[in-house]
Amino acid sequence: MSPRGEMRVWLAQRATAAVLAVCVTVHLVTLIVAVHGGLSAAAILGRTRGSPGWMTFYAVFVVCAAIHAPLGLRTIAAEWLSWRGRAADAACTAFGIVVLVLGFRAVAAVTL
Amino acid sequence: MPRPEQLLHTRVWRGGTDGQFQSYDVPRQESQTVLDVVTWIQRRVDPSLAYRFACRVGMCGSCAMTVNGLPRWTCRTHVARVAPDDRLEIAPLANLPIVRDLVVDMREFFDKWREAKGQFVPTATRHDPIARVCPDSPARRAADAAIQCIGCAVCYASCDVVAWNPKYLGPAALNRAWTLVRDERDGERRQRLSAVVGDAGCHACHTHTLCTERCPMHLSPTTSIAGLKRAAAIAALRGEL
Ligand code: SF4
Numbered sequence: 282m283s284p285r286g287e288m289r290v291w292l293a294q295r296a297t298a299a300v301l302a303v304c305v306t307v308h309l310v311t312l313i314v315a316v317h318g319g320l321s322a323a324a325i326l327g328r329t330r331g332s333p334g335w336m337t338f339y340a341v342f343v344v345c346a347a348i349h350a351p352l353g354l355r356t357i358a359a360e361w362l363s364w365r366g367r368a369a370d371a372a373c374t375a376f377g378i379v380v381l382v383l384g385f386r387a388v389a390a391v392t393l
Numbered sequence: 394m395p396r397p398e399q400l401l402h403t404r405v406w407r408g409g410t411d412g413q414f415q416s417y418d419v420p421r422q423e424s425q426t427v428l429d430v431v432t433w434i435q436r437r438v439d440p441s442l443a444y445r446f447a448c449r450v451g452m453c454g455s456c457a458m459t460v461n462g463l464p465r466w467t468c469r470t471h472v473a474r475v476a477p478d479d480r481l482e483i484a485p486l487a488n489l490p491i492v493r494d495l496v497v498d499m500r501e502f503f504d505k506w507r508e509a510k511g512q513f514v515p516t517a518t519r520h521d522p523i524a525r526v527c528p529d530s531p532a533r534r535a536a537d538a539a540i541q542c543i544g545c546a547v548c549y550a551s552c553d554v555v556a557w558n559p560k561y562l563g564p565a566a567l568n569r570a571w572t573l574v575r576d577e578r579d580g581e582r583r584q585r586l587s588a589v590v591g592d593a594g595c596h597a598c599h600t601h602t603l604c605t606e607r608c609p610m611h612l613s614p615t616t617s618i619a620g621l622k623r624a625a626a627i628a629a630l631r632g633e634l
């Protein structure tokens with residue numbers, strides 16, 4: 282990849298990291314509140330299903346994770362395993378797609 | 394003050410990459426530097442010991458070696474500070490090919506300065522009036538904070554990313570590029586930024602600050618590299634990169 286492409290990759294990873302920081306915090310706080318409030322699975326699903334807000338929130342979360350995590354793995358592969366180039370990029374893209382598909386399945390399960 | 398009969402148990406790297414440490418007992422002296430120890434061995438025990446130095450006062454940047462595991466400028470490193478138990482292990486700098494004994498091949502280190510466009514590109518000629526640069530401007534202050542590099546490669550030897558990615562330009566070359574990016578008289582800012590972006594450039598830095606911690610001139614290549622990342626991001630958003 283060109284140096285300019287690498288810079289875009291870096292920017293994408295930083296930008297998604299910033300969004301993920303917010304998403305993870307909201308997600309964890311929600312979890313803790315739900316558990317402390319003694320909400321049952323059914324009660325939680327009752328609030329998330331059909332809610333455009335939660336659907337958007339988790340869709341953004343999944344998209345950012347699907348960008349951020351493979352780019353991090355790509356750097357680790359390059360630096361620790363000296364695995365660089367097309368094959369490494371393809372493997373990371375494939376991993377990103379897996380995260381995206383699994384993530385959206387989960388979003389659909391709790392919000393549709 | 395050390396007693397005159399007190400000995401410093403010194404192990405010095407001899408040979409090339411496949412060499413080994415050899416032991417020497419060197420008399421302790423007051424205010425003795427690590428470079429003094431190496432010079433004593435070379436003058437009194439084995440004249441074939443290869444090492445590099447020039448100024449002996451921390452200006453030329455040629456005397457850096459690995460001392461008890463850490464890269465240091467040896468002419469300004471006092472034995473008393475780094476070898477409290479009178480044991481000293483002196484090896485060539487890491488991350489550079491060994492030529493022989495304590496001498497490393499600095500070519501790739503300085504080639505990378507060129508790759509990072511480390512030379513000033515003037516926008517005026519000798520016939521123009523001398524440029525007036527306000528010393529208090531933020532750009533000049535940023536450049537001044539990074540300008541006193543002596544090219545010793547201590548930072549380069551400290552950096553894990555250099556070890557992991559041999560193409561990485563490294564802290565010193567990027568620090569140099571930053572001083573020019575902030576130099577208002579320079580004419581190739583955009584080309585320089587394109588030369589230092591990417592995974593061989595500033596974007597490979599993990600900001601783990603080992604270079605900054607070890608730099609004998611107390612510079613902060615980490616800050617310079619962060620500045621390059623910021624400048625590159627702004628230039629990219631403006632469509633200049
Ligand atoms: S801060 Fe960057 S340049 Fe300095 S040692 Fe760490 S990775 Fe290397």
Ligand code: SF4
Nearest residue numbers: 542543545546548608
């Ligand atoms: S930045 Fe510091 S450690 Fe690195 S070469 Fe310059 S003076 Fe030496």
Ligand code: FES
Nearest residue numbers: 449453454456468
């Ligand atoms: S001999 Fe010049 S810096 Fe040490």
